[in-house]
Amino acid sequence: MTFHHYLVLATVAASVLAADTEKIQSSLAQQLESSNNANIIIEFNGRAENVLAESAKLESAHIATRAERAELVRSVLVDHATSTQANALKLIQNKKQEESLAVEPKQLWISNSIAIANAPKNLVQELAKLPEVVTIRREAMGRLITSEVTVDVVAANSTEWGLNMIQAPEVWAKGYKGQGVVVGSIDTGARGTHEAIKDNFRKENGYFQPEGHSPVPVDNNGHGTHTVGTSVGGKGVGVAPEAKWISCEGCLPSGKCPESVLVACAQFMLCPHDSEGKNPRCDLAPHVVNNSWGDDDEIPDVPYYKGPMAAWRKAGIIPVFANANNGPKCGTVLSPGDYDNVIGVGATTSKDGLASFSSKGPNKYGRMKPDISAPGQGVRSSYKTSDTSYASLSGTSMATPHVTGAIALMISAKPGITYDEIYSLLTTTVETKSLQNDPLTCGGLSGDNMSSGAMMMNSRYEAAEEEMDHGAAQIQGPCGIAALEQSGINASDINKLKDSGFHTVDAIAMATKKQLIGIKGITEAKADKMLKAARDMVNVGFTTASDVMQSRKDLITLTTGSTAVDELLRGGFETGSITEIFGEFRTGKTQLCHQLCVTCQLPVDKGGGEGKALFIDTEGTFRPQRLVAIAERYGLDGDSVLDNVAFARAYNSEHQMQLLSQASAMMAESRYALVVVDSATALFRTDYSGRGELAARQQELAKFLRALTRMADEFGVAVVITNQMTANPDSGMFAKDPLQPIGGNIMAHASCTRLRLKKARGENRVMKVVDSPILPEAEAMYSITEQGIQDEQN
Secondary structure, eight states: OOHHHHHHHHHHHHHHHHHHHHTBOHHHHHHHHHHSEEEEEEEESSOHHHHHHHOHHHHHOOOOSHHHHHHHHHHHHHHHHHHHHHHHHHHHHHHHHHHOOOOOOEEETTTTEEEEEEEEHHHHHHHHTSTTEEEEEEOOEEEEOOOOEEEEOSOOOSOOHHHHHTTHHHHHHTTOSSTTOEEEEEESOOOTTOTTTGGGBOOTTOEEOTTTOOSSOOOSSSHHHHHHHHHHOTTTTOSSTTSEEEEEEOSOTTSEEEHHHHHHHHHHHHSOOOTTSOSOOGGGOOSEEEEOEEETTOOTTOGGGHHHHHHHHHHTOEEEEEOOSOTTSSSOOOSSTTOTTSEEEEEEOTTSOBOTTOOOOOOTTSOOSSSEEEEOSSEEEEOSSSTTOEEEEOSHHHHHHHHHHHHHHHHHHSTTOOHHHHHHHHHHSSBOGGGTTSOOOGGGOSSSBTTTBSOBOOOOHHHHHHHHHHHHGGGOOOOBGGGGGGGTOOHHHHHHHHHTTOOBHHHHHTSOHHHHHTSTTOOHHHHHHHHHHHHHHSOOSOOOHHHHHHHHHTOOEEOOSOHHHHHHTTSSEETTSEEEEEESTTSSHHHHHHHHHHHTTSOGGGTOOSSEEEEEESSSOOOHHHHHHHHHHTTOOHHHHHHTEEEEEOOSHHHHHHHHHHHHHHHHHSOEEEEEEEOSSHHHHHHSOSGGGHHHHHHHHHHHHHHHHHHHHHHOOEEEEEEOEEEOTTOOTTOSOSEEETTHHHHHHHOSEEEEEEEOSTTEEEEEEEEOSSSOSOEEEEEEETTEEEEOOO
C-alpha cells in the first residue's frame, strides 16, 4: 500500500472521529475529561414532535374518543423509539455484560431519547459512533417556581381570596365544580392524606414516583401538596373541588427537577400506569396538567419538552405552565412556559395588580407571554406538614393551579371543549382595568401585553358561559341552590333546604310556600324571600311559543343503538321528559334500559348526553356485565362506563320514593343524562293489593310520577320507566288487544311518550309509538344482540 493510500485512510478516519466527537456536547465532553462519568441524554434521529406532525397514521385515523387518541399517539411514538433506539440499547446491554457497567438506560419514547445516570466516558464515545444518534448531552435540570413561604397550621374555613377573585363560587352555584374532570400534577408529589385533597384522589393509576416508586402519594417538599390543593382541593382552597387529581413526582424534595424524571412524568400523564411503571391505561389520561416548574438553566425555548407537549396536545391534554418569578424585567419567562403550544401563567396580587416578581415576555419568537395572569401572591392552600396544615406561598407556581382549576370548571361545563376554545375563553373573558397602571412596555403592545398576558384572570363566567352555551346549550345543568346566597339567603337556611331534599334553585322555584314553611326553621317571611329569589333566577312564568320552540331545538336525544328505532323516535329518547316502555315478558324493556345507560355517556354528536345514568331496579334485573359488552361496541372503557352508572335496588314503594330524593342530591352535584326506573309499578302492586287499597296505590303512584316529572324538568334528564302488562278486564273475546299496561290513566298522563314493545321472530322485536305529542303512531323493528340493541337481524 502506498503512502498516498495511508494518507487517505487516515483522513477518512479522522473525519469520522471528528463527526462522532461533534455529537458530544462540549460541556459534557469537558465534564467527562474531569470526572469520567456524567448523567447523559442520548437523542436520536426523528424528534418526537416531528414524528407526530408527519405521522400518516395519525392524520388518516378517525379517532372517536380521547382514550383512542392517546393510545394512537403512544403507539406511534413507542414504535418510532423502538426502531431508532434498538442498536443503542443493544450496545449498552453488551457493555454492561462485557465491562460490568452499573448503568441502567431509561427509554424515553415520548421525546425519542435515552437517559443514563453516571454514564462512563468510553460508553458515551461508543454511542456517539452510531449513525442514528444525533447528539449526546448532559441531562437538563428544571426547578420549582416559588418565592416566599409562610406556614399556617390553622384550618381553612372560608373560600380563599384567589377563588373569589376569579369568581369560582359563582360557577359552583351553577352546578359546575369540576365533576367528570381529571387534573394532573407534575410537581413534588402530594400529601395524599391531607384533608383538603384526600377525597378526590383517583387511586387507579393515580400516582407515579419515577425515582422511588412509592405506591401512595407523598410529598417531602410541600410545593406539590399546595398546588394540587389550589387546583382541586376542598375546604375552600381549590378552584375545582369535585375534579379528580393524579400526580407524578417530577421534582425532588430539593426543588430540582431532572429532565429524565420530568419526561417520565410526561409519559405517565399521556397514558397513566401503575406505581411500578406497568399496565399503562391511556383511557385514564388527565384532561389538564398543572406544571409549576421551569428550566433551571433559563434557556429559552428548551427543546427537551417539545416532544412531550406535542404528544399531549395531539392526545387532547391541556398543558398549563408557570411563567417564572424573574420579574419585573422583560423577556424573563422560563421554558417550557414560553412554548407556543402551552398556556403560560403570570401572577397577580390580592389587589388585582401584577405581582412584581412575575416574569414578563415576549418569548424567543416575539409571542405574547404570559398568556394570562391569575392570583399568585400570598396564596393559602394545603401543605405537607400535617393532614390539616395550610401555608401561604407566593409565585407564578401558585397562580398556575388557579388557571388549571378554571380549565377544569370549563371542561365540567362543556365536556369535549377544545384547547383553542379554552384559550379563547381564558384570554377574552378577563378583567383588564385593574392592571392598566402597570407599565406595558414589554413588546410594545397596548392591549394584550407581555407583562400580564391577557390581563388579570377574572373568569367573567357570565360571558364565558354564553360562549359555551352557544356550542352546547343542550347539556347545561340546573342552578345549584348555593346561588341563593347571592340574593341574601343565609347559608344556614340553605342547609335546611338541602336537608329537606331541595338541591337546586329550580326546585325552590317550583315549590309551594306550604312546602317551605313545613321545614323546621323556615318562617313565612323566609319562604317568601326564598321563592322570590328563586323565581327571579328561574323563569316559572309565561314565555313565548318561539322561546319554547328554541328550547326544544336544544333538547338532546339519546340513541338506542338501532337506526330504525332512532328514526322512529326522531333521534332517540328525548331528554327533559318521561318515556314509558311497556310490553310482555322478554320483549326487551330492560335490555333497552341497559343500552341507554351506556349511550347516554357518549358525546352529543355521537347520539349521547355526555352525562351519567341513574338506575333504580325494583325487580332485580340489572346486570352490569351487559353494560360492559355494550361499552365495547362503542369503544368505551367498561370500568369507566360502570363508574358512571349509579345503581340502587328498591325494596318497597316507600324506599323507591326515598331513592328519588337521594337522586336529586346526586344530580345537583354531577351531571346526569338519564334516570331509569325498572319497573315503576311493580312495588306499588305488591305493597297495595286488593280493591280496597286501589285508591291509596294510585295516589302514591301519582306522587312518585309527579316527582319524576319534576326531576325531568329540573335536571333536563331523560326519564325512562318500564311497566308491566296485565289482562284488560273490559275486553271481550273479540278485543283487538286483551292486554293493557298497569297503572291506568295515572301512568298514561304522566308519560310524555309511551312505547309498546312486542316479540317478533327470533331475537327481533317491534317498537310501536302508542302515544306522543309529536310522534306519529308507527312501528320499527330492532334486534337484541350480545352488544345491545341493534337493527333488525335477518
